[in-house]
Amino acid sequence: MYVYDEFDRAFLAERVAEFRDQVARRLSGALSEDEFKPLRLMNGVYLQLHAYMLRVAIPYGTLSSDQLRRLAYVARTYDRGYGHFTTRQNIQFNWIKLEDLPDAMAALAEVGVHGIQTSGNCIRNVTTDQWAGATPQEFDDPRIWAEILRQYSTLHPEFTYLPRKFKIAITAAPKDRAATKVHDVGLRLHRNEAGELGFEVLVGGGLGRTPFVGKSVRAFLPARHLLSYIEAIMRVYNQYGRRDNIYKARIKILVHEIGAEAFAKAVEAEWEAIRDGALHLSDEIIADIRSRFLYPDFQPRADQPAALATALEDPAFAAWHRNSVHPHKVPGHAIVTVSLKAIGAPPGDATADQMEVVAALADDFGWREIRVGHEQNLCLPNVAQEDLPAIWRRLEAAGLATPNVNHISDIIACPGLDYCALANARAIPVAQEIAKRFADLERSRTIGRLHVNISGCINACGHHHVGHIGILGVEKNGQEFYQITLGGRADEHAQLGTLLGPAVSYEQVPGLIEDVVDTYIELRAGPDELFIDTVARLGVEPFKERVYAAH
Amino acid sequence: MASPQQQKLKVNGPVAVTANRLTDGAVVWRTAQEDWSPDLADALIVTTADQAIALLASAQKRDTDAVGAYVAPVVIEADGAIAPGNLRERIRVAGPTFELPH
Structure with a gap:
């Protein structure tokens, strides 16, 4: 966990007082x-x-148990008893009254949580891998660098009125769980041949109405130059990004129009002028930030303890363990994904009671730490393997142990027309109906890894372009229709999905998805060939032929 | 020649003016008494663009009660009841179309 200092606390308290005055004047x-x-x-x-709606940032997806408990308090006291975790490691409260907002914000500020820069044309919440600091795969804890960017970008006077919003994501593991290639800037932390820590810098990724996969503009940026290089990117964007057309104002359009090479050249020129200036990150500064992350005092433990082996004899526990428990960098420990995708529930929603259950589990077993992933699930990143049976029992009792992580019912969905003023079509009920069709967990396990992403409009908050199956809601003559894409992915091999065929009605979507899955089962080379690999091997045509013949 | 506002507004049936209440964002409807009501049944229904523009202008006179006023389609049922005219307005009136978490 990162420990905020007095400056952070005072700043947030002042900001709440300012907003309280603004609300009173309004x-x-x-x-x-x-x-x-x-x-x-x-x-x-x-x-x-x-x-x-109040959108609250969860910087780099990390929450303390006290913070999660406070989110539960806000949900219960000022909202309708639940919150919605988003694809950008935020939480949204959907029913807060304007007159209550200052009190809700004050309650959040007491635990260092706020909604500043979760809207507007500024640098938004910097996101990263929800397994940061726990996975054995990573080169460094990416949250150190996300925190450096958070401090740099918060209220940055030069970048408060950008042409458009700006989103940065960081991965420090070869396996990208942060969707870095579809962000305005994606940072891939790794080491070069000399063993130095640095970033591959990708720019111009993004979804929305004009989706692009980010382009690499620098293969290796020494980590100490992170801020100066980001500043150079921001300046080039701020200068040349379009302000005359909101639909062409994101950096992805600029990169696309002038080309990644020309863009990189402009950035490098700007960077040369500032690289060794005030933004140079000295070892002392990095060490100071690093020192304010407190890590668990892990005690050596044996892998696969007896208590775990015994518990695995229970098929229900074994199914959850196989699906939701992941390797940890410290022997005898594990990372647990907490599914917020119970069959038939709104994806990403958690009740105040459920938040308190997870907070209590973090207190009792997980070093008081919780993570939020962009897949709209929670995570206990640091638990002992011998505690897994007890954790599972409590999650199960709270409806939080559905063993469907990365399965077809682990659907990413935006709020859609049920909440959002921008949406054209519903997303949540579509997700619910698809999940019900695949409620048989043995069937979904047989299908294997399959990501379904649903957006209720072209703004793509549900990241439909990069879903293995993407579903986009559109409106035609007052009716909801849905376009289906196949073959998208958000990981280190990110690519955009290919349109399957004509849009279908709301009622037809679940059946069509079943037909797509049945076609996959029929055509896959074997049980080990994932859906995404079958689509890559065959293209969408075989799916199109089968699916549209049936509808 | 029609004003720019008239050029944009097409009224092909009964419409009402709706907005969100300032204090809590709740959906409200403009009434014949030049007030706001959370009940669609209280809405003043008009059927021409001129009437709708006038109703909207009256609704926008002050923004301390409700914000974001616009003209929304409604349907008059056989029994005379007023119903929302499209899915978006049905959701605004009745809330999300699924059971909320509890």
């Missing part, structure tokens, strides 16, 4: 809506279809 009429709207957005407050 309610009294001293501020018009036009004056107030940009102020509330800067604090993560949106006005949705039928209520205000």
Whole structure:
């Protein structure tokens, strides 16, 4: 966990007091809506279809148990008893009253949590691997670098009014769990042949109405130059990014229009001028940030302890263990994914009670730490293997142990037309119906790894372009229709899906997905060939022929 | 020549003016008394673009009660009841179309 200092606490308290005053002035009429709207957005407050929504950042997806408990308190006290975890490691409260927002924000600020820069044309919450600091795969803890970027980008005066919003993601493992290739800037932390730590820098990725996979503009950037290089990128974008057309204002459009090579050249020129200036990260600064991350005092333990072996005789526990428990860098420990995808439940939603269960598990077994993944699940990153049976029992009792992580019912979905003022079609009920069709967990295990992503509009908050199966809701003549894509992926081999065929109606979607899956089962080279690999091998045509013949 | 606002607004049936209540964002409807009601049944229904533009202008006079006013389609049922005119408005009136977490 990162430990905030007095500066952070004082800043947040001042910001809450400022917002409290702004809300009072708005309610009294001293501020018009036009004056107030940009102020509330800067604090993560949106006005949705039928209520205000507060988006709260969870920096690099890391929460303490106290923070999660406080999110539960806010959900219960000021909202309707639940929250929605998003694809950018944020949580959204969907029903908060404007008049209650200052109190809710004050409650969050007490534990160092806020909604600042979760909206607006600024650098948003920097996201990373939810297994950071725990996975044996990584070169370094990416949260150190995310925290450096957080401090740098928070209220940065030069980058508060960018052409458009700006999203950065970092992975420090070869296996990319942070979708770095579909961010404005993706950073891949690794070591060069000399053993030095540095980043491959990708720029211009993104989804929305014009999706692109990010382009590599630098194969290796020494880590100490992170801030100066990011500043150079931001300056080039700030100078040349379009402001005349909101649909062409993201950095991906600039990179696409001038080409990655020309963009990189402009960045390098800017960087040369500033690389050894004030933004140079000295060893002392890096060490200071690093020292403020407190790590568990792991005690040596045996792998596969007897208590675990005994518990694995229970098929239900074994199914969960096989699906939701992952290797840890410390022997005798494990990473646990907590599925927020119970069959038939809204993807990514957690009730206040469930948040408190996970917080208590983190207290009792997990060094008081919880993570949020972009797949809209939670994670206990540091637990002892011998505690897994007890953890499972408590998760199971709270409806949080569905063994469907990375399976077809582990669906990523945006709030869609049920909440969002921008949406054209519903996403959550579509996800619920598909999950019900695949409720048989043995069947879903047979299908294997398969990511379904659903967005309720072209803005693509559900990342449909990079779903193995992507579903995009559109509106035609007042009716909901859905376009299906196959073959997208968000990992280190990121690519955009290919359109399967004509859009189908709301009612037809679940059956069509079943037909796609049945076709995969029929065509796959063997039980070990994943859906995404079958699509890569055969293309979408065989699927199209079968699926549309049936509809 | 029609004003720019008139050029944009097409009214092909009964419509009402709706907005979100300032204090809590709840959905409200403009009434004949130039007030706001959370009940669609209280909405003033108009059927021409001129009437809709006038109703919208009246709704936008002050923004301390409700914000984001716009013209929304409605349907008059056989029994005279007023119903939302499309899915978006049905969701605004009735809430999400699935059971909320609890």
